[in-house]
Amino acid sequence: MASQTHAIMTLLNQIRTDEQLVLPDIQRDFVWSRDQIRLLMDSIMRGYPFGSLLFWQTRFLEVPYRKFVLDYLPSDTYVPKTKNANIPLRMVLDGQQRLQSLYIAVYGSHDCRRLYFNVTSGDSAHDTEDPEESLGATYRFEFWREDDSNRPKRLILMSRIMAWPPRTDDDRIDEVINEIGLDNDEASRARRNMRLIRQVLHQSDLVPVETIDEDASSAAYARNINEILEIFVRVNTGGTRLSRSDLMFSLLKSKWKSARLSFDELLRDVEKKGKLGLDKDFIIRGLLTVADGPPKYEVENVQRHWPTMEAAFEQFSKALRSAVDFCQSADVGIRSQSLFDASTLFPIVYYLYHHKNGSVPDDQRKPLRCFLYFLLFNDFLRRPEARIRYLRTELQKHKGKSLPLNELLDVIRVRQTHNHTCTSAEMLNSHPRLALNIAQPAVCRETLSWQEQAEVDHIFPQSKVRARFPDLVDDIGNLAYLGKLRNIRKTDQMPAEYFKSMSDDELKDEYLIDDRAVLAEDTFAAFVEARRQRIVERVIAFLGR
Structure with a gap:
């Protein structure tokens, strides 16, 4: 197994150019969030170990593969290609999430947002007033839409910083500092940060890479697909676990x-x-x-x-x-x-x-x-x-x-x-939401707004009857589906008042309450027993037993 070290930008340019570095289709989909990408960039800036990568030189086998994604969208499906036998192509077995994250960070986008570097962040700035936003990071990287007019000027697009030719570094950095309007300490910090990000991404010994079958001279000396799969399973036990x-x-x-x-x-x-x-x-x-x-x-x-x-x-x-x-x-x-x-x-x-x-x-x-x-x-x-x-x-x-x-x-x-x-009151009380789905069909459903989400409501409010009837208050006979907003508005209203504007037919059809007289507070036990029986009867008719 051959071992070398590479610069991050060398690997990203191999991904970008002529499919020199790709993913075997056995790899999982990309799953890292924008926050994970931001923290990875901060770790690289702070000199933390990057960790090794494992590649596979696929020369002798026909292998399905797919390209790294430049502009990632969670809903997209990516169509694999097939590498023909006897054509060499390097594939990533371990390190996909990190390499894909860096490719998006430097060249692409994540769900229509591109990565920007706060060039005035760093140890001396350490602007962590919002701990959730900073995520414990020293160097601040943020994802923004390119057309967002509210983006702070000191956020500079990563692809712009990395696109500067080496001989023009100083001129381009001065150009950015003048655009933002920085001076004194902030200008010095921004200059250091932009030089540092370019330096670490071009650092030739940053990323250790091991390559399986790099030196295999024939198919007889190369791993077969089952051996590769076994290696893949074993190495993918760290990072974002498979x-x-x-x-x-x-x-x-x-x-x-x-x-x-x-x-x-x-x-x-x-x-x-x-x-x-x-x-x-x-x-x-x-x-x-x-x-x-x-x-x-x-x-x-x-x-x-x-x-x-x-x-x-x-x-x-x-x-x-x-x-x-x-x-x-x-x-x-x-x-x-x-x-x-x-x-x-x-x-x-x-x-x-x-x-x-x-x-x-x-x-x-x-x-x-x-x-x-x-x-x-x-x-x-x-x-x-x-x-x-x-x-x-x-x-x-x-x-x-x-x-x-x-x-x-x-x-x-x-x-x-x-x-x-067989249907029984015990069964219905063990699964009240399912029982109410039969008693009140079409109320419990997926909704677009939180206001219409079905909640289980106590028809006689808990606050009014639990002390006297602890065994009946949560009985299926006292439960009904109600939209979340309606439930909030109902609060602890008694049913005689809450149902006052509802017709007798609606009360019977929608809530299985046959007699408005049982809505009085002193008839609670009789109400629960009668309505429980009505629900049991409806479920028996629905299920047939």
Whole structure:
């Protein structure tokens, strides 16, 4: 393994010029924030160790890769290319986040903002009146839009400072100082800072780089892709740690060339329907599930089953889209992530995977709705690995057929000590938000404004009844969804007053209150009992049991 040292600007110019330095597609996406980039620049200015980088000279293999991003946007998807065999190209195995951050800092932008250097910051200035803004940094770097007229004059664009030819340094620095209007100590500090930033980024021995296969003379002496992946997994245990999902995805990408684009497109489509907490981790586990592989999330399982997973992806995508649409449909009504655990989708997707186009059969909507809600009421898939297998074993007997609802509910009953397989007041009180989603459909949903966010309100205010009725105040019979702003305005109003302007029909349809007479303070216990029974009846009618 060859070892050398390089200047930061040498590496950035290799990235910028003719794709001399790129990223293997096994790498994760860029994840550093603007604050992390600012702190990295401060650390470099203060002479802190930069840390080594690990490159891979890919001469003999065909390898998917992608370029570093010049203008980073969080929503962008980046299309990989393929390096042909027998063409040399260096790729970054460790240090991607730092190099990408520096490339953005010197040449590019982060979410439409470019990096500026406060040329009067530093030890003697140390302007830390705003500790959150300074982040503990001595040298101040800030991201601004180029067209922002409120930017202070002493913030100078990093790309401008680094673009000066070496022989014109002093003239360019004087030009900046005159533009800003600095004199005396501030002018001296600005001059020192601009010289220092140029010096450290051009310092030839700052960055130690080790390169795998630099001296490999033939394919027989070069690492294969599995060895490279093993090295990649081992070195990525520091810095911004790779999650298990990142490592699993890297493994898949090393074998399945279109994995990145396929996963990104599917997640983007699903997220358009609303945030349900789905990610690459979910897709990998879901593919293992429909491929009838062990749902345990381990490298060995992905290595063993990836061909089946790749072959299953198209039908899995259809089934997942159908499952999400089904959950959010008017007759099911799961429209908020607060009601939902993403792992609940695994058995739903598995069932739909074995139907044409992954579609929900018309005559199975009610059984499937019932199954979905009882999974949620029981929190059955909070620890999904073994329980996915139990449910899948039952579903495997009914591929392409009617949903075996009773048998699936028996799995819940047998495998979970405290369970609910028929509607009861106890079940509703254990999950009041889910119960109210059935009692008051379409109220709990994703909203654009905080004012309409659904909150659980006590119809009889806690402050008025908790002391006398501690066992009833939090009962489902006394709870209702109310928009956040309306809840704030309601404060501790008693229901007889709050509902005064609401018609009897509205009171009955929206709140399941049949008789306005029970809204009196001295009828609280009777009110809770009557309304609880109405909610139980509505849930039974909805779920069918």
